[in-house]
Every structure is written in structure tokens, then in C-alpha cells.
Amino acid sequence: PQPARAYHIVRNELRAYSEELARKPEIVVATKMDITEAQAGLEQLRQALAGQVDQILPISAVTGVGLQALCERIWQVLSACRDGKAAGQTESCTPAGRRADRRLTGARPEPTPDN
Numbered sequence: 001p002q003p004a005r006a007y008h009i010v011r012n013e014l015r016a017y018s019e020e021l022a023r024k025p026e027i028v029v030a031t032k033m034d035i036t037e038a039q040a041g042l043e044q045l046r047q048a049l050a051g052q053v054d055q056i057l058p059i060s061a062v063t064g065v066g067l068q069a070l071c072e073r074i075w076q077v078l079s080a081c082r083d084g085k086a087a088g089q090t091e092s093c094t095p096a097g098r099r100a101d102r103r104l105t106g107a108r109p110e111p112t113p114d115n
Contacts, residue, residue: 003030003041004048025077028053029070034060 001009007028015022028049030042042058049056057073059066 002048003045007045007049007053025081026053027070027073027077028056030056030058032060032062033058033065034062 011022030038030045032038033042038058042056046056055073057066057070059070061067
């Protein structure tokens with residue numbers, strides 16, 4: 001499917017699986033930006049998802065373009081979750097189905113029977 005349609009399919013499947021999970025912060029990434037038609041596709045995706053997503057990060061694993069920005073965005077989201085400041089979120093960033101004591105602390109949790 002077209003990228004915008006694929007986005008909506010994934011979001012609907014996620015919501016059907018877990019409303020709680022669907023409310024978690026998301027990072028939308030446009031991949032394969034090294035392909036010739038990619039820039040036009042990115043602009044179409046941005047127009048199709050305008051007002052639905054805050055940002056679409058373009059990346060290319062082949063050329064490395066955008067990977068630093070993606071890593072920085074991931075860090076921002078994780079830091080906001082750790083600090084309890086996830087903008088626009090109605091739920092905490094604690095992984096769905098996990099205990100609150102496993103919030104993002106930088107430390108690896110001790111193994112338990114459920115993980």
C-alpha cells in the first residue's frame with residue numbers, strides 16, 4: 001500500500017491490539033530516501049499525514065542520511081518519557097503491560113519470570 005495508507009493500517013492494528021499502546025509516543029520514519037523518487041514520496045506522505053503526526057524523519061541506511069537526527073529524536077522521546085514529560089500523551093511511557101518500576105532508567109531490569 002501507499003505509505004500513508006500503510007501508516008493508517010499499522011495505527012489501526014495497534015489500536016485494535018491495545019488502546020494503551022496506541023497512546024504511547026511514536027516516531028514516524030520515511031526510509032530508503034536514497035531512492036530517486038523518495039523525495040516526492042516524502043512530500044506526499046507529509047501532505048497526507050499533515051495534522052496527524054508531528055514530524056516525519058527521512059532516513060537512508062545506505063547513505064546514512066538522517067540517521068543522526070533519528071537517534072537524537074529517539075533520545076528526546078526516551079528522555080521525555082523518563083522525565084514524565086511526554087508531550088501530548090495521556091498515558092505514561094511505561095511499556096504496556098510492564099510494571100512502573102521498569103521505567104527508562106538506563107539500568108537493565110533484573111530478570112523475572114514474565115520476561
